[in-house]
Amino acid sequence: MSLPDFGFYVLCATAIVLLAAQAVIHPGEFVQVFIFGLTQGSIYALVALGYTMVYGIIELINFAHGDVFTLGAYVGSAILGFFAISEGGFTTVNLIALLLVFPAVMLVMGGINVAIERVAYRPLRNAPRLAPLITAIGMSFFLEGVMFLWHGPATVHFPDILPKAATTVAGVFFGFKDVFVVVVAAILVALLAIFINRTKLGKAMRATAQDRDAAQLMGIDINRTIAATFFIGALLAGAGGMIWGLYYNTVYYQLGFRSGLIAFTAAVFGGIGNIPGAALGGLIIGLIAAFSDSYIGSKWTQVVVFGILIGVLVFRPTGLLGMRVPEK
């Protein structure tokens, strides 16, 4: 075992022992924090998937992705405004609005992301790596600018339309919202897995990510598969934005900067380019952030999360589930 690997395992073991101690001493609080971490992590996972899929196929860190996620919440809030929803309770109108608006926001964000790829990244397909990275940062500022002009710098209210139902089991609070977030994220990740592994277009996306020239030689239109990757990444980011809004009922234009970086950390943690890795990384980062919030202090959470990013890059650049299959 190499020294970096050893360091990695020692750190993991220490963290697990400390958490286990907490779990034994204050089980109720531990479970509560765990549930919160799981909901956070589900959202990070949805956003991290978009980072990792785009990185996998064109080796671009799409810095605008976090803002696509935020814009999803903005768009969702705007469209919900057209419905006669009632906040604070759950009505049939709320349910209908939710069923219509949720997929609509996903599709709108998918379309926007395809357009972003078309104008900001495709023209630079064969340019040096740094060029699309810079347009990605530019695109991030552009989207934040759009949201700033739309609603200004203050936080924006997102309609509170989910049922308030909740139960308390052994002192632990379970809200409907928590269940909703985790279940919806799990369904979307499962659909993504089916799409990627079973459909022809999904396989073509993987083929393009693994060897772009060979994919072209098989007759795969790589412009189409790359556009599809951006589309699907944004479907998930849009869903993430909707879920965020429904859960917290508040968004602001720079949300994507911080959450985007955390989701990006999750993607790197799982092994950038690795799809199951991003989902797992999102969940783990969400849990770590939640534990850090309550056991260390929320002002330290960013330090912890980005410390992990640095640690992974230094000690384990391929991430938890990085590519290990030999390539001859």
Next chain:
Amino acid sequence: MALLELEGVDAYYGRIQALRKVSITVERGEIVALIGSNGAGKTTTLRTISGLMHPTTGSVSFDGREITHTRPSKIVELGICQSPEGRRLFPRMTVLDNLVMGAYTRNDKAAIASDMDRVFTLFPRLQERRTQIAGTLSGGEQQMLAMGRALMAKPKVMMLDEPSLGLAPILIETIFSIVREINSQGTTVLLVEQNAHKALEVANRGYVLETGVVVQSGTGRELLASEEVQKAYLGM
């Protein structure tokens, strides 16, 4: 008219000229070999045909249709498929999925299934290993998969780039006998090889490339007998 024809093709990598006035014809049903040393422009010629690169001057035509500036996916649809140098499999996909990707441009399910059977008859090893991840196959199996994958496109012309590279002599024999079989089943073959001797043995005709220029051409037998070819490529 020739099935595949390159006429006066010039191609560049940036400012470096890789092909100079290359003219090559491949007739229906032939095996044509392209031989030459490293950097002679053999792979570039294939890339130009596949549409991964476009000539600056000259033209490429296939089956009576100009394809000089056609995009690669369209060229596969028209009936040219390539088994590229270094296999270029999709390393983290299964053998089966690699073959499915070979048939990407086709929608005729029944015909795809029967071509899959044909590939498994040609390469029984692939059938045994169909659920294995391609990156974990041996070199010979990877070459078989690369050829099988190209066949799945049901090409009129199959281009093979260095199929014998890095393989044990006994496997090279197998690969070349399969090339012959594929050809006898009606697929035209354009073969790029450093193993000039083997290539010229199976080929009806051959071209010799040197620094991007066709310096010699003739039937396989003529080239095998040619003094320059013997000296430069056959080590005699």
